[in-house]
Amino acid sequence: DAKTTQPPSMDCAEGRAANLPCNHSTISGNEYVYWYRQIHSQGPQYIIHGLKNNETNEMASLIITEDRKSSTLILPHATLRDTAVYYCIVRVGSNAGNMLTFGGGTRLMVKP
Amino acid sequence: EAGVTQFPSHSVIEKGQTVTLRCDPISGHDNLYWYRRVMGKEIKFLLHFVKESKQDESGMPNNRFLAERTGGTYSTLKVQPAELEDSGVYFCASSQRASGAYNEQFFGPGTRLTVL
Numbered sequence: 001d002a003k004t005t006q007p008p009s010m011d012c013a014e015g016r017a018a019n020l021p022c023n024h025s026t027i028s029g030n031e032y033v034y035w036y037r038q039i040h041s042q043g044p045q046y047i048i049h050g051l052k053n054n055e056t057n058e059m060a061s062l063i064i065t066e067d068r069k070s071s072t073l074i075l076p077h078a079t080l081r082d083t084a085v086y087y088c089i090v091r092v093g094s095n096a097g098n099m100l101t102f103g104g105g106t107r108l109m110v111k112p
Numbered sequence: 113e114a115g116v117t118q119f120p121s122h123s124v125i126e127k128g129q130t131v132t133l134r135c136d137p138i139s140g141h142d143n144l145y146w147y148r149r150v151m152g153k154e155i156k157f158l159l160h161f162v163k164e165s166k167q168d169e170s171g172m173p174n175n176r177f178l179a180e181r182t183g184g185t186y187s188t189l190k191v192q193p194a195e196l197e198d199s200g201v202y203f204c205a206s207s208q209r210a211s212g213a214y215n216e217q218f219f220g221p222g223t224r225l226t227v228l
Contacts, residue, residue: 038155041221042219042221042222043116043203043205043219043220043221043222044155044203044205044217044219045219046216046217046218099145099157099160099168099171100145100147100155100157100217101157102147102154102155102156103154104154
């Protein structure tokens with residue numbers, strides 16, 4: 001699986017958009033980008049995933065660059081409950097049969 | 113719908129003792145995974161069950177760890193004998209049958225293991 005690089009920490013004001021970047025310059029054509037987050041004292045939680053098109057769901061939007069070497073997770077209106085560690089994961093395939101490889105993630109602090 | 117549950121939430125044992133962690137996946141989920149985060153490190157994959165069969169156990173650190181999933185329902189992870197470096201949080205996750213569209217992994221709250 002391709003290695004990802006994320007900033008170790010970021011701050012965001014409550015109500016503003018949080019934009020979390022991820023670099024995956026060695027991504028292969030059959031690898032997807034996944035985002036999970038871990039809120040303190042809970043297990044990781046799936047957010048969104050994509051291959052090459054931008055994706056949006058009720059939690060977030062995922063913007064993938066045309067060359068697929070980087071992506072951005074956008075939380076459009078961050079709340080205090082979005083404070084968590086966010087993990088960008090790249091792996092082959094779209095089915096659930098493969099393990100997740102977690103890196104260090106980005107610790108997002110949403111401030112009032 | 114009940115989520116993934118894990119028992120116990122915390123366990124404190126002495127070095128050399130045995131501990132068994134339990135995971136109850138979401139009903140109907142064929143895939144069950146174990147992960148762990150040891151002190152200061154990243155979350156690491158341990159193994160993956162498809163129903164009662166071990167699909168991938170490449171992440172199991174050594175033979176002191178034994179995972180089972182009899183009947184393809186709940187799973188246990190036994191550590192015998194426990195060592196200091198086994199301290200950390202053990203997560204279980206489950207997902208539906210691995211076919212078709214992406215089936216996200218749902219994680220439990222974890223079991224915090226402390227070995228003294």
